Structures are given as C-alpha cells and as structure tokens.
Amino acid sequence: MSLTAAMETARSNLSVLTAKTAVISRNIANTSNEFASRKIVGTATGHNGVGVHITSITRASDEALFHNVLSANSDASYQKALVDAMDQLNATINDTEQDASPAALIGKLKDALQEYSASPSELVRAQSAISAADDVATSLNSATELVQNVRSQADLEISGAVDTINSLLEQYGSVNQKVIDGTRIGSDVTDYLDQRDKILADLSQEIGIKTVAGNNYDLSIYTDSGVTLFQHTARAVTFDGLASYSAVDTGNALVIDGVPVTGSSATMPISSGRIKGLIEIRDDIAVTYQSQLDEMARGLIEMFAETDQTASGLPDATGLFSYPGSPTVPATGTLDTGIAGEISINAVYDSSQAGDPTLLRDGGANGAAYVYNTTGASGYSARLFELIDEFGVDRSFDASTQLGGTLSLENYASSSIGWMEENRQSAATAQEYSTTVLERASYSLTSVIGVNLDYEMSILLDLEHSFQATSRLISAIDSMYASLLEAGGR
Amino acid sequence: MDVTYTSTKSTVEATRTSVLKMQRQLIVAQKEVSSGRYADVGIALGARTSRSVSMRRDINYMNLIIDTNSTASTRLDSTQSALTGLVEMSQGFVDTLISARTTETGRENAANEAKANLSMLTDVMNGAVGGESLFAGIKTDTLPLSNYFTSPTSAAKTAVDAAFLGEFGTTQSDPANETGITGSDMQTFLDTTFDTLFNDANWAANWSAASDENVVSRISIYEDVETSSNANYLGYRKLAEAYTMVADLGIENLNDLAFQAIVDTAIDMVGAATQYLAVEQGRLGTSQERVELANNRLLSQINIITGQVNDMEVVDPYDASVRVTTLLTQIETSYALTARIQKLTILNYI
Numbered sequence: 001m002s003l004t005a006a007m008e009t010a011r012s013n014l015s016v017l018t019a020k021t022a023v024i025s026r027n028i029a030n031t032s033n034e035f036a037s038r039k040i041v042g043t044a045t046g047h048n049g050v051g052v053h054i055t056s057i058t059r060a061s062d063e064a065l066f067h068n069v070l071s072a073n074s075d076a077s078y079q080k081a082l083v084d085a086m087d088q089l090n091a092t093i094n095d096t097e098q099d100a101s102p103a104a105l106i107g108k109l110k111d112a113l114q115e116y117s118a119s120p121s122e123l124v125r126a127q128s129a130i131s132a133a134d135d136v137a138t139s140l141n142s143a144t145e146l147v148q149n150v151r152s153q154a155d156l157e158i159s160g161a162v163d164t165i166n167s168l169l170e171q172y173g174s175v176n177q178k179v180i181d182g183t184r185i186g187s188d189v190t191d192y193l194d195q196r197d198k199i200l201a202d203l204s205q206e207i208g209i210k211t212v213a214g215n216n217y218d219l220s221i222y223t224d225s226g227v228t229l230f231q232h233t234a235r236a237v238t239f240d241g242l243a244s245y246s247a248v249d250t251g252n253a254l255v256i257d258g259v260p261v262t263g264s265s266a267t268m269p270i271s272s273g274r275i276k277g278l279i280e281i282r283d284d285i286a287v288t289y290q291s292q293l294d295e296m297a298r299g300l301i302e303m304f305a306e307t308d309q310t311a312s313g314l315p316d317a318t319g320l321f322s323y324p325g326s327p328t329v330p331a332t333g334t335l336d337t338g339i340a341g342e343i344s345i346n347a348v349y350d351s352s353q354a355g356d357p358t359l360l361r362d363g364g365a366n367g368a369a370y371v372y373n374t375t376g377a378s379g380y381s382a383r384l385f386e387l388i389d390e391f392g393v394d395r396s397f398d399a400s401t402q403l404g405g406t407l408s409l410e411n412y413a414s415s416s417i418g419w420m421e422e423n424r425q426s427a428a429t430a431q432e433y434s435t436t437v438l439e440r441a442s443y444s445l446t447s448v449i450g451v452n453l454d455y456e457m458s459i460l461l462d463l464e465h466s467f468q469a470t471s472r473l474i475s476a477i478d479s480m481y482a483s484l485l486e487a488g489g490r
Numbered sequence: 491m492d493v494t495y496t497s498t499k500s501t502v503e504a505t506r507t508s509v510l511k512m513q514r515q516l517i518v519a520q521k522e523v524s525s526g527r528y529a530d531v532g533i534a535l536g537a538r539t540s541r542s543v544s545m546r547r548d549i550n551y552m553n554l555i556i557d558t559n560s561t562a563s564t565r566l567d568s569t570q571s572a573l574t575g576l577v578e579m580s581q582g583f584v585d586t587l588i589s590a591r592t593t594e595t596g597r598e599n600a601a602n603e604a605k606a607n608l609s610m611l612t613d614v615m616n617g618a619v620g621g622e623s624l625f626a627g628i629k630t631d632t633l634p635l636s637n638y639f640t641s642p643t644s645a646a647k648t649a650v651d652a653a654f655l656g657e658f659g660t661t662q663s664d665p666a667n668e669t670g671i672t673g674s675d676m677q678t679f680l681d682t683t684f685d686t687l688f689n690d691a692n693w694a695a696n697w698s699a700a701s702d703e704n705v706v707s708r709i710s711i712y713e714d715v716e717t718s719s720n721a722n723y724l725g726y727r728k729l730a731e732a733y734t735m736v737a738d739l740g741i742e743n744l745n746d747l748a749f750q751a752i753v754d755t756a757i758d759m760v761g762a763a764t765q766y767l768a769v770e771q772g773r774l775g776t777s778q779e780r781v782e783l784a785n786n787r788l789l790s791q792i793n794i795i796t797g798q799v800n801d802m803e804v805v806d807p808y809d810a811s812v813r814v815t816t817l818l819t820q821i822e823t824s825y826a827l828t829a830r831i832q833k834l835t836i837l838n839y840i
Binding site for chain 2: 031032034038090093095096097099101103104106107108110111114115117118119120121122375377378379380381382385388389410411414415416417418419420421422424425426428439442443446447448449450451452453454455457458461
C-alpha cells in the first residue's frame with residue numbers, strides 16, 4: 001500500500017459521495033411525485049482494494065404491488081364509468097318523493113281519469129286528463145332522448161379513450177426503447193422505468209392490461225383478455241364512433257390489433273377499464289332500459305286502444321296515445337324498439353289542436369263504430385272506469401326487457417325503476433369496494449417505492465460526515481506528502 | 491431496504507384520502523339529518539325502490555278517490571234532502587185532499603196546492619249541484635222536467651188535454667162536466683187513459699228528458715256504486731200523476747162523485763209514491779254508507795301504506811345525527827393529526 005493508493009481511495013470516495021448526494025437530491029425533488037421511485041446507489045470496492053466506485057443506480061420497486069395497482073385501477077375506473085352513466089340515467093327517475101318518473105306520471109294519469117270519471121260532464125277535467133296523458137308521453141320521449149344521449153356520450157368517450165390509448169402506446173414505445181438501449185450500455189434507466197410505469201398506470205385506467213417482461217427490461221403489454229397492445233411496436237387500436245344514436249342504432253366494436261374485444265362477436269372480450277364500463281352502458285344497460293321504456297309506451301298505446309262497439313268485426317284501433325304506426329295497435333308482448341321516443345297524444349283529443357277531449361269519455365276517435373257512449377249522455381263514466389281498470393290489468397311484456405312476463409302496466413313501470421336502482425345500487429357498492437382496493441394498493445405501493453424525507457436527510461448527514469472525514473484524510477495525506485518532500489529536498 | 495420503511499407521500503396521503511372520504515360521508519349524513527330521508531333513496535333501497543314508487547302511487551290514487559268521493563257524497567246528500575222535501579210535501583198534500591173531500595171549499599185549495607206542488611216537483615227534479623243535474627241520470631247536462639203550466643202549452647199538458655177531450659168530449663174547464671161526467675166515468679178515465687199518460691213511453695216522450703241510467707261513481711279501488719236518482723223513477727212519476735189529476739182535470743167543475751174519484755185515486759197514488767220514495771231513499775242511503783265505508787277503508791289503507799313508505803325511506807334521525815357528530819370529530823382529529831405529522835420532520839432537528 002502506498003500513500004498514492006490512499007489518496008486514490010480518498011479521491012474516489014469523494015466522487016462517490018457527490019454522486020450519492022446528487023441521487024439524494026433527485027429523491028428529495030420527487031418526494032411528492034406519484035410513481036417516482038426512490039433511487040438507490042450501488043457501490044463496490046475498486047480493483048486490488050484501491051478506492052470505491054459506483055456500480056449501479058437502481059430503484060425501489062415491487063412488481064406484485066404495481067400489478068395490483070394496475071388491476072385495481074382498471075376495476076375502479078370500470079365501476080366509475082358505470083356509476084356515472086347510471087346516475088345520468090337515474091335523472092329519468094329522480095327522487096321517489098318528486099313523482100317525476102314515467103311510473104309516477106302514469107299514476108297521475110290514472111288519478112286524472114279517476115277525477116274525470118267523478119265529474120264526466122266537466123270539460124276541464126277532460127282537459128286535465130289529456131294533459132296528464134301528454135305529460136306521460138313527453139316524459140317517455142325525453143327519457144328516450146336522455147338514454148340515447150347517454151349512449152352517444154359513452155360512444156364519444158370511447159373514441160376519446162381510444163385516442164388516449166394510441167398516444168400512450170406511442171409514448172410507451174419510445175420510452176421502452178430508451179430502457180432497452182440504456183440497459184444494454186449500462187446507463188441509469190430508472191427515470192425511464194418510472195415514466196414507463198406512469199404510462200402503464202394511465203393505460204390501465206382506460207383498459208384492463210397485463211404485462212410480460214422480456215430481455216433488457218423490455219415489457220410487452222396485453223389486454224386483460226390477452227390481445228396484444230404492445231410488443232416491440234404499438235398495435236393499432238381502432239374504433240368507429242357514431243355521430244348520434246337513436247334507439248335502433250347499434251354501436252361499433254372496439255378493435256385491437258385486428259381483433260374485436262367488445263360486443264357479441266368478440267372472442268377475447270376485455271373485462272375491465274373505463275372502456276369496458278362505457279361499452280356495457282352503451283350496449284347493455286342503456287339498451288335494456290330503453291326497451292323497458294318502449295314496452296311502457298307500447299303498453300299505454302295498447303291500453304287506450306278503442307274496440308269496435310258495433311260488432312262489425314273492425315280491428316282495435318289506437319286511441320288517446322298514438323305512434324307513427326297508428327291506428328294499427330302494435331302487437332302485444334312484442335318489443336317495438338324506439339316506440340317510447342315516438343309516442344304522442346292523438347291530435348283528435350287535443351283541444352289545442354282543434355280536437356275534442358271528451359272522446360276520452362265517449363270513445364269514437366276512430367269513427368262512429370268505436371263510440372262507447374252511444375246516447376251521448378254527459379254523465380257517462382263506464383268507458384273511463386274501463387280505462388282506469390286497464391292500468392291494473394295484467395298484460396304481457398317482452399322477455400328481452402329483463403322484466404318480461406305478465407303483469408300490469410303500473411307494476412311494469414315501477415319494476416323498471418326497481419331494475420334501474422338495483423343496478424345502480426350494486427354498481428355503487430362495487431365502486432366503493434374497488435375504490436378502496438385501489439386506495440389500499442396505491443398506498444402499499446407508494447409506501448414501498450416512495451421517498452422518505454427523514455430517511456434521505458439522515459443519509460445526507462452520514463454523507464456529510466463521510467465527506468468531512470475524507471477531506472480530513474486528503475489534507476492529512478497532503479501534509480504527509482509535504483513532510484516527505486521536505487525531507488527529500490534537504 | 492428496511493421492512494418498516496414507509497414513504498413520506500404515503501403518510502401524508504393516508505390522512506388526506508381518509509379526510510376526503512369522511513367529508514363525502516358528512517355531506518350524505520347532513521342531507522339525511524335535514525330531510526329525514528335517505529340522501530339517495532334509489533341507492534339505499536335498490537330493487538325495493540319499485541315498491542316505494544308503487545306505494546306512493548297508490549297513496550296518491552287513494553287520496554284522490556277520497557277527494558272524488560266528496561263529489562259523490564255531495565250529490566247523494568243533496569238528493570236525499572230533496573227526497574225528504576218531496577215526502578213532506580206529499581204528506582201535506584194528502585192532508586189537504588182529505589179535508590177537501592169533506593168540505594165544499596176545499597176544492598180550490600186542493601187544486602192550488604196541487605199546482606204549486608207540481609211546479610215544486612219540477613223544480614226539485616231540475617235541481618243541480620256543481621252544474622250537474624241531480625235527477626237527470628247520466629244526462630247530467632240536461633234539465634229532466636219542463637214546467638207543466640207554460641205558454642206555449644207543454645207537451646205534458648197537451649197530452650192530458652187531448653186525453654180528456656178524447657174521453658169526455660169536453661175540455662176540463664167546461665161547466666157541463668158537472669153533469670156530463672159521472673163518478674165511474676172519471677174512475678175509468680183515471681185508471682186507464684189518464685194512467686197511460688204516465689207509462690214509460692209517454693213519460694219519456696212528454697215529461698222527462700232524463701236517462702234511466704243513474705250516475706255511477708268509483709268509490710274505492712274496484713268498487714262502483716250508483717250515486718244519483720233519475721226523474722224516470724216510478725215514485726216521482728206517481729207524484730206527478732197525482733198532482734196533475736188534482737191540478738188539471740178541472741175539479742171545480744165536477745160533481746161530488748167524480749171529484750171524490752179523483753181525490754181517492756190521488757190519495758192512493760201519493761201513498762204508493764211515498765213508499766217508492768222511501769225505497770229510493772233507502773237505496774241512496776246504502777250508497778252513502780258505502781261511500782263512507784270506502785273512505786274509512788281508504789284512509790286506514792293510506793295510513794298503513796304511508797307507514798310502510800316511511801319505514802323504507804326514512805332514516806333514523808338519532809342515528810343520522812350521531813353519524814354527523816362522529817364524522818365531525820373524526821375529521822377534526824384528522825386535521826390535527828395532519829398538522830402534527832407535517833411538523834414531524836428531521837429538518838427541525840438538524
């Protein structure tokens with residue numbers, strides 16, 4: 001050992017100390033940065049025991065926890081998409097106290113008919129029954145509009161999500177390349193790894209993903225169903241959004257790498273992420289709810305239809321409620337998609353359109369053969385009682401609406417509310433659960449990979465002491481050299 | 491790495507997220523305290539919301555039936571009091587007839603009272619409540635009877651005049667009737683030709699515009715009852731017949747036997763009419779009772795169902811306010827904790 005070697009060691013220690021200080025400063029700077037991991041400096045003794053040098057800069061990480069966060073993130077955003085959209089659909093129902101749902105308005109129509117039947121000669125009662133019927137038709141129309149808006153909004157959000165995914169995959173490609181290149185030449189890639197994690201986290205919000213590691217920290221991405229999103233290169237994620245939706249429209253599927261991952265034709269359907277939630281709303285929940293509204297509208301048209309009173313074999317014809325197919329009564333128990341958007345009050349009943357509201361009491365909207373009140377008596381209430389009874393009469397509803405079977409229109413309408421609220425309740429519970437899971441997973445991950453200020457500061461103190469000791473060493477070696485040189489020069 | 495390691499961010503984050511969560515819960519709890527109901531009934535009840543909606547609808551409907559029942563009750567009450575008036579009037583008339591039978595001067599009295607009663611009967615039959623005729627059956631917008639003594643001559647009087655002329659060859663005011671019409675002639679006339687004037691067809695043609703069909707009201711969810719009477723009812727017809735024979739067969743020109751035939755027939759007829767009226771009053775009384783019973787039943791149902799809706803939708807106020815208090819304490823603790831944790835750093839010591 002020589003003084004030169006001692007000097008060499010001290011010098012190398014100084015440079016290691018500065019490098020470590022630099023890393024601490026990097027760590028402190030990223031204390032509150034999510035997905036920024038704590039960097040760790042690896043050191044080793046130099047050749048022949050001389051000096052010390054930096055072997056690596058690595059980062060604190062935990063693959064298992066990170067994947068927990070990714071899948072919890074996908075689940076939480078899936079549930080959130082569902083809850084958000086269902087809250088919007090719930091606007092058609094609102095608080096039960098407000099009696100604003102189609103079901104409540106149907107009840108009010110029945111009330112108005114009852115009131116009319118108590119004073120059948122009063123025109124104003126007839127008019128208020130007609131306007132109650134108009135409220136029902138309008139509420140079904142606007143509910144249809146709202147449901148279709150929710151679908152079209154979901155479609156738009158899917159388009160947006162697809163753009164996000166494509167741009168994230170592109171960024172991912174370049175960052176991933178930097179990781180691979182950096183790893184090959186042995187440079188510090190920890191920041192790129194952090195960036196890559198951040199991109200994966202963003203991606204998992206839109207669509208459920210899983211990753212597979214390759215050589216040199218290369219990482220491929222697949223959807224949770226196994227379709228390739230990124231392997232060496234980004235794969236195309238494509239989606240054709242529709243400009244607007246009507247009840248009869250069907251949305252397009254999301255296609256990744258040429259494989260459809262949503263819809264009935266999908267062989268590898270995705271199971272989480274925001275897109276999954278949006279698709280479920282667009283193709284399933286909103287469609288079913290629409291079909292229930294349609295069945296309510298069809299039921300109303302059927303209930304108010306007029307029957308031939310002259311036994312001359314004429315077919316039933318639509319009465320107070322009409323639709324574009326009037327006067328043919330729509331086939332019973334068969335869904336007529338979109339009819340809730342088209343139901344309206346027959347103009348011949350509407351006094352504001354020169355119609356006669358008393359047709360409600362007397363019948364005859366479809367001609368003399370359909371007149372119930374043949375004597376024209378103003379106190380005739382039998383037809384009104386018949387209509388009131390119709391509300392409670394069992395009729396058949398299409399099974400595809402998930403509320404199929406034989407029940408009264410009143411009960412069908414309130415069952416539809418039960419269906420919607422049940423879905424909302426379970427989605428809200430699931431969202432609460434998945435959010436808690438996400439919070440816990442993020443908490444565990446951040447506590448492992450994040451920076452602890454106190455810890456860094458205490459290391460900094462160590463470094464300071466080490467620096468002071470090394471400096472003292474250098475000055476000691478220096479004075480030794482000085483003594484030697486002085487002695488040699490004499 | 492130390493196993494007990496935990497990052498600064500996670501420490502701070504833990505308190506932050508829990509405060510956020512508690513604040514969300516606080517908003518819900520506050521709303522529930524102030525309204526007394528679940529903040530979001532749909533989320534709270536789930537599938538049971540449909541029951542809540544149908545029960546609310548039933549409550550509205552039943553309340554409305556109670557409202558409309560008051561219309562029916564008013565009609566029934568008015569009809570009943572009109573009938574009571576008719577019965578009293580007819581009894582007074584019988585007294586008059588009995589005294590007229592034995593006294594000479596009673597005839598004019600009887601004729602005048604009969605005229606007054608006939609016009610009173612017409613008025614009662616034309617009575618209306620809230621613009622709806624009481625005695626017109628379901629033709630509530632028509633006046634069932636028209637006045638007998640009018641100019642131009644009413645259809646009813648024309649028919650009576652023609653029948654009299656056809657039977658006796660004279661008009662009612664002809665003084666020759668005193669000798670021309672015997673007691674048995676008159677009795678035959680009253681029992682046949684005159685009586686025919688008040689059968690269904692002639693009554694409908696000459697007297698009444700009412701419908702035979704009574705007004706029907708729905709008084710509970712599936713219960714319909716008749717809640718009116720109509721002028722075609724036999725009781726009113728018999729009263730009209732009795733009053734008409736005394737008022738318009740010219741009793742002042744008749745001999746005693748013919749006059750007595752009229753008086754006796756009229757007394758019998760009023761008696762029969764009174765019985766019919768009692769039957770009608772009984773029928774209406776049954777309807778009144780059924781309306782009353784229906785109302786009571788509806789009220790108790792409304793009470794029960796309202797209770798059920800409340801059971802479903804209403805939150806325990808004590809529980810809700812305890813939740814608010816607890817959350818407030820927890821949030822305050824969190825704030826204090828956050829401040830303490832922020833202060834707790836090595837920087838203060840180096």
